[in-house]
Structure formats: structure tokens, C-alpha cells
Amino acid sequence: MTSSVQEQREALGKRLRELRRRAAVTGRELAHAKNWHESKISKLEYGVTRPSDADIRAYCHYCNAEDQLDDLLASLHNIDTAYVEWRQQLRTGMASRQRESNRAASRATFIRNWEPAMMSGLLQTADYAAAVMGNVISFYRIPNDLEDAVTARMERQLILYRRDKKFHFLMGEQALYTTFGDDQVMIAQLDRLYAIIGMPRVTLGIVPRMAMGLVMVENFFMFDDRLVKVEGHSANISITQPREIALYGRAFDTLAAQSATGDAARTLISQAIQMRS
Numbered sequence: 001m002t003s004s005v006q007e008q009r010e011a012l013g014k015r016l017r018e019l020r021r022r023a024a025v026t027g028r029e030l031a032h033a034k035n036w037h038e039s040k041i042s043k044l045e046y047g048v049t050r051p052s053d054a055d056i057r058a059y060c061h062y063c064n065a066e067d068q069l070d071d072l073l074a075s076l077h078n079i080d081t082a083y084v085e086w087r088q089q090l091r092t093g094m095a096s097r098q099r100e101s102n103r104a105a106s107r108a109t110f111i112r113n114w115e116p117a118m119m120s121g122l123l124q125t126a127d128y129a130a131a132v133m134g135n136v137i138s139f140y141r142i143p144n145d146l147e148d149a150v151t152a153r154m155e156r157q158l159i160l161y162r163r164d165k166k167f168h169f170l171m172g173e174q175a176l177y178t179t180f181g182d183d184q185v186m187i188a189q190l191d192r193l194y195a196i197i198g199m200p201r202v203t204l205g206i207v208p209r210m211a212m213g214l215v216m217v218e219n220f221f222m223f224d225d226r227l228v229k230v231e232g233h234s235a236n237i238s239i240t241q242p243r244e245i246a247l248y249g250r251a252f253d254t255l256a257a258q259s260a261t262g263d264a265a266r267t268l269i270s271q272a273i274q275m276r277s
């Protein structure tokens with residue numbers, strides 16, 4: 001479990017504890033009334049145990065706080081979706097995952113993405129995307145829906161042309177050299193990247209390989225200042241805590257300050273193309 005998920009569980013437990021205390025109900029009284037072991041109360045209220053919907057309803061009913069029920073249940077369900085293992089999210093293949101990403105992007109007006117070693121999905125060519133997702137399908141041993149997944153990813157890129165949205169893409173220079181497919185696939189992808197520079201409402205920055213390591217952070221998407229999605233090796237993590245989102249924003253700004261843009265970025269891309277020509 002990530003620290004983000006645990007912190008959210010502890011915060012929910014604290015709300016239950018405060019709710020019980022405001023009602024002047026002891027833990028022993030609540031446990032006895034609901035036929036629970038007394039230790040369950042402390043485990044719920046200190047985030048050791050995840051509460052069920054029934055547990056939340058019991059607290060609200062016994063503590064005469066029915067007006068808090070919907071909000072508490074919403075908080076619980078948010079925790080449930082914060083950390084989703086890839087084996088669960090990809091159990092039906094890659095295409096559904098792409099469409100879910102489309103929905104998250106459609107609600108945002110400013111999208112930021114940091115990729116240390118590969119191209120952003122929003123900037124990939126079809127052949128590059130096929131190579132990337134083919135590796136994912138093979139590694140996680142999920143249903144092979146590669147053609148549908150690539151189509152969904154290409155459809156997702158239409159969002160780049162929406163006039164109501166802005167994008168800032170950052171990548172490590174290593175992304176220009178990590179091979180997916182073959183040299184021809186990579187050259188076409190680098191040409192695509194070259195053409196992105198100067199697009200309206202799109203900023204592209206490349207952090208040089210020799211840049212100082214001021215911040216080390218995994219790849220992530222930021223949707224406005226309300227949601228960060230981190231793609232870990234075993235799970236997809238959704239972060240909604242404002243203080244954590246602020247840390248990712250600071251990391252992004254630090255990397256952006258180190259990045260090459262405009263003609264300097266074009267030079268780095270051209271060098272990578274020459275290495276494969």
C-alpha cells in the first residue's frame with residue numbers, strides 16, 4: 001500500500017473517531033451495540049483496518065450523524081480507487097485502459113506529463129505505440145487486444161487539438177534513445193516529436209542527460225491541480241491529496257526549469273535521429 005492510500009485511510013479513521021466523540025459515544029458502547037470486538041474500533045479509527053460500507057453506516061446511525069453518510073462513503077470509495085493493480089485494471093486488455101485515460105484527460109484544461117525514459121502516450125506514433133503496448137501485453141500476460149488499444153490511443157491524441165486545453169510535456173533525453181520497435185519506428189517517432197514543437201497550446205521540454213539530479217521522480221500525469229496519476233510497475237496510483245499534488249507540481253517545475261525547449265530541443269532530437277540514420 002502506498003503512503004498516499006494509508007494517509008487517506010488514517011484521515012477517514014480520524015473522521016470516524018471525531019464523529020463518535022462528538023456524539024459522546026465510547027468505543028466500548030459502539031462495539032457492544034454493533035456486536036463488534038472492541039479492538040475493531042481502534043483499528044478502524046487509526047487506519048489499521050479498512051472500513052466497509054456497513055461499518056460507515058453503523059457509525060453514522062449509532063452516532064446520529066446520518067447527514068455525514070454520503071460524504072464518508074464517497075471518501076471510502078475514493079480510497080478504493082486510489083491504488084489499482086495493473087492485473088486488475090488490464091484484466092480485459094489495454095483498450096479499456098486507454099479509454100479510461102481519455103475520460104480523465106477530457107475533464108482537464110491543463111495537462112502536464114513527465115516521462116523520464118519514453119515518449120508520452122499523447123505524442124506516440126501508431127507503430128511506436130504498438131511496440132510499447134505489445135511489450136506491456138507480453139509482460140503482464142493480459143488479453144491481446146493490441147489493434148484496438150493502438151486505435152484507442154490514437155483517438156486519444158485528438159485532444160491535442162482542442163482549443164480549450166493546454167499541454168506541457170517533459171521527457172528525459174533518454175526517451176530519445178530508448179528503443180521501441182526498430183530504428184525506422186524510432187526515426188518516425190522522433191520526426192513526430194520534432195513536429196510537435198511549436199504546436200499551439202503545447203510546450204515540449206527535454207531534460208538533458210547531463211542535467212543535475214535535482215529531483216528524482218517517476219513518470220506521472222497531472223490533470224490541472226486536482227489529480228495526479230502515477231504509473232508504477234505493479235499498479236496505477238491516483239493522488240488527490242492537495243499537499244501531495246503540490247509536491248508533484250514542484251517536481252514538474254524543477255524539471256521544466258532544466259529542460260531544453262524550442263531550437264535547443266530540436267537539436268537534441270536531430271542528434272538522436274542522426275544516431276539511427
